Amino acid sequence: MKPILGIFLGEASGVGPEIVARLAGNGTLQKYCRPVLIGDARVLKQGQEFAGTDFPVQVVEKVADVDWNGPVALLDMKNLDTADYTVGAVSPVSGKATGDTLVYSMDLLKQQAIDGFVFGPLNKEAFKRGGYHVEDEHQLFAECLDWADKPHGILNVMDGLWTFRVTAHIPFKEVAEHITHDNVLRTIELTALTMKTAGYDNPKIAVAALNPH
Structure with a gap:
């Protein structure tokens, strides 16, 4: 069985959602894993529009609910409206959603609901303006895993x-x-x-x- 990987869309105001939408739409992700997209459904839709791709999505509340024979799965965070940020501009609102989703993804990993996760490009300035006052996402990961002092x-x-x-x-x-x-x-x-x-x-x-x- 291919590993189950969480695929976080990345910074909503950046290119991440577009990149993930393109890879999910052309089947690249499915070649290597059983992907579960993580992010707001509205952000994914915007990414699809920018990428010029359209594919069906099954929205699930937890990984155990995914039908692996069905459309690409999405864990809808419901935490970011596309009207609340401008693409191409640093956004504290988007940055907070980024941090929240990274923490959620780490929780899935600790629960062994997924085998690993990757993410689209992030913006560290937005991340910090959004309230996550750590050096970068890697320091956040260490804190989530109780490994910051190691x-x-x-x-x-x-x-x-x-x-x-x-x-x-x-x-x-x-x-x-x-x-x-x-x-x-x-x-x-x-x-x-x-x-x-x-x-x-x-x-x-x-x-x-x-x-x-």
Whole structure:
């Protein structure tokens, strides 16, 4: 069976809903998983209009209600009216809905209702203006999982290459001051722990030079 993945539409005032609508409409999502879209039905409809695609949707209240032989499923958050924000502009209203939906998605994950989730592009300024005063969504995830005081970070994987970074989502001028002995060592330890947990008994870890992200 393919994994059940929650697909959050992303920042409503950005390109996320359009991208997700296009991928759901052309069957790309269904090739890799059993998708459950997460977001407001009105935002999805707007995304479909921008993407020039139209597909039937089954609105469900919980993942257990999904008919996997039916149309694409949507968990309708009912938390954002398209009249309350302007596409292309930073919106605190949209940012709050983003944060609320990310927390809801993490709850689904903790309940094991889904196997994982992905999300369309976000806007960190809107996210913070909406009341979520954390550095980024990754810090929010750590807090939701009671992991904020433990080693955590952003991981990227492509084929056999796994990359972690010492800094992320901070102003460019602050990058160098965060490249400390302790921060570099902590990232190396996190890399080793993560790869060993994933089945690499003796991972080879290269340490790159300063690469402000």
